[in-house]
Amino acid sequence: MNMQVLALAFLATAAVGGIAWVFLYPLLSGERKAESRRASIARAEASAAKQTEKTQRSRREQVETSLKDLEARRQQEKSVPLGVRLSQAGLDWTPQKFWIVSAVVAGVLFAAAMFVSAANKLAGAKETARIAIRKNCLFILEDGRNLHWASRDANISSRFR
Numbered sequence: 001m002n003m004q005v006l007a008l009a010f011l012a013t014a015a016v017g018g019i020a021w022v023f024l025y026p027l028l029s030g031e032r033k034a035e036s037r038r039a040s041i042a043r044a045e046a047s048a049a050k051q052t053e054k055t056q057r058s059r060r061e062q063v064e065t066s067l068k069d070l071e072a073r074r075q076q077e078k079s080v081p082l083g084v085r086l087s088q089a090g091l092d093w094t095p096q097k098f099w100i101v102s103a104v105v106a107g108v109l110f111a112a113a114m115f116v117s118a119a120n121k122l123a124g125a126k127e128t129a130r131i132a133i134r135k136n137c138l139f140i141l142e143d144g145r146n147l148h149w150a151s152r153d154a155n156i157s158s159r160f161r
Helices: 003-028 029-080 082-088 095-123
Strands: 130-133 138-142 147-151 156-160
Touching: 003 029, 082 095
Parallel strands: none
Antiparallel strands: 130 138, 138 147, 147 156
């Protein structure tokens, strides 16, 4: 026999065997069954995941509504009407009387502050302004005419007025 014929027969047999292997191996090895099992598990997991997501969403919505209800109740508890607060304080005033008395007291205190301020200016008293904020290191001091501010950390100072 010729060597070429033998080589051609060998290559043809290998090609037919390879093609048969491609089509018959999945049937013989059970790989198709395994693929179908994997697909069914994946479908079950997807539906289980959807179900879990639905339950989590409904729980989230329930918690959200219950928190809103609690917040509304707390808001109602906090917003006690003025009449009730006055009676709890031991006063038998109406809310209208409370507002009128508050306005009169505020007006009297404002007038007293204005009177004291005007009296000091007429008497020639020197106003002093001293503000010290230690955490932020801001100091405002008046030396008679000018106001100074200084920052201890940045070594910055300025004069204004």
